[in-house]
Amino acid sequence: MSGTDDVAPSVVLAELARDLHAESECGVEAVAPRIARAATDVIEAVEFVGVTLMEGDEVRSTVRSDDVAEQFDRLQQEAGEGPGLDACVWGGSSTLRI
Secondary structure (H helix, E strand, O other): OOOOOOHHHHHHHHHHHHHHHOOOOOOOOHHHHHHHHHHHHOOOOOOOOEEEEOOOOOOEEEOOOOOOHHHHHHHHHHHOOOOOHHHHHHHHHOOOOO
């Protein structure tokens, strides 16, 4: 991701998501892992990433960068609340919140 130092991370990731989705015949499932990897590269304070998707009333975690992200996703699912679930509820299925 060279040349992105002066651009807000949210802009870089949003552009990446649009580009990947446009290029991918497989949709979100194929794009999410690359977005997660980019997030850990582009956002300085990010150490791990989980991608949570919502389709209708179903919420599922599709990508986890490591065991810590997996544990957080599991705890959110068990508690029925957390930042990943909040982003799905607030943002809808087409919004990337960082």
